[in-house]
Amino acid sequence: MIDKHLLKLRARDDISADEEAAIRSALGETIMLPADHTFISPGTLLEHSTLVLDGIVCRYKDLSNGQRQITELHVAGDFADLHSFTLQYLDHSVMTLTPCRIVRMPHKALTAITEQYPHLTRVYWFSTNLDAAIHREWELSLGRRSAIQRIAHLFCEMQLRLSIVGLASERHFDLPVTQAVLAECLGLTPVHVNRVLKELRETGLLEFRSGRVTILDLRALRNMADFDPTYLYLERKRPR
């Protein structure tokens, strides 16, 4: 059930059997959520964090004029709001983009983990820092990359993140979101996303149709996007 979560954690650090057991016993019941459902709003006091078992979830912030910026996408195995453990309330919303299966971890259980499992605490701290690293990379995209580079980069990121949890190959993965959602991730308009997707298709780099991505030339795509996976911290510089 939480195998994808463990795959994600173990891609970055060792998790002992004891720690795995501690994680399992900290989780509550599994919940299904419909698509397009905002389940966390800014400022609400939170008492548990949300682990995504299946589906796509996003964090987003609104501007008063109705514009929206998605700040991160979450896939199976990710905590969507582990940071709410220390923050207590969030500065952003969290919503499902597809139907999702989630499971909750009470903050009380996380407090117990911080008191009994220092290493696992650091693993989860790491996990929120990984989210921050993704935020930084998106800042770079939003601030400095062209539209075509931004789109290419997002697909590179999702391909790699999904492959860690066994949901992507080098050529294919599902990303069942609309072009409008991509636009909200990338700081673009849906119309322009559409035009750029056409360009990517016509130059033989990538196809995106009805939520399915086909990467035609991964090397060229990464090159065009200036994709450097360092920020996903998949390289272990030394064994712990």
Added chain:
Amino acid sequence: MIDKHLLKLRARDDISADEEAAIRSALGETIMLPADHTFISPGTLLEHSTLVLDGIVCRYKDLSNGQRQITELHVAGDFADLHSFTLQYLDHSVMTLTPCRIVRMPHKALTAITEQYPHLTRVYWFSTNLDAAIHREWELSLGRRSAIQRIAHLFCEMQLRLSIVGLASERHFDLPVTQAVLAECLGLTPVHVNRVLKELRETGLLEFRSGRVTILDLRALRNMADFDPTYLYLERKRPR
């Protein structure tokens, strides 16, 4: 010496005398760094984190074509790279923008803190999550705000963050950086930053001259920027 750091922490949570002592005893010697000095590069294994005592520091990421995006500004009282404790190496660079006084905290000392001070551990975890919240707000700026809103927003943020550590009033604060640095924060060109600063000056909102900011109308500035300080987590929703 670390009074600004304590001011920052205590603006968000209670820090006991024991915890304050633990922080003090974890710190190494004070170091002076010149301006425009990159002291952390991506991928380098790090064994201590850097607390800024004085001056302005930034995190930045480079694109292969030489373009640069600053992802966060750090002021006195901030750790510039507390996240390196769990990440071990960083995905970005860290540099001084002014001459800086810094002090280092060995990661070994932080490990000891995580093993002996669960609450202080959560405080520092919170601190890295606050950095992530700032990243998200910058994503919103870079993705959806106009140039004039972005600039106004950055000044609103710095005014509030600096006021917490006693370095800003409602009308004045020092931000001794060039317009080119602002451009690198905001995803704009220096030329356009210059034009927008002129516009802010002429509409009587704000003046920025030789590193000194004069806010002429804070309410109007915040309104124009759509500034909502929630993301700086200065509101304590319940006493701990």
Added chain:
DNA sequence: CGTCGGTTTGACTGCGTTCAACTTAGGTGG
């Protein structure tokens, strides 16, 4: 007084937006 980094201004360009119309795909009910 000359140099250099930083700021300012002008003219022109272009990437991405805006607005609007049309197409396509999927789902629903007669």
Added chain:
DNA sequence: CCACCTAAGTTGAACGCAGTCAAACCGACG
């Protein structure tokens, strides 16, 4: 089974914000 509806995707034309390029200005400092 098909008419209808709606959300999503596609395309075209015109616009505008910010970029680009280049030159002039300014102040600090040798």
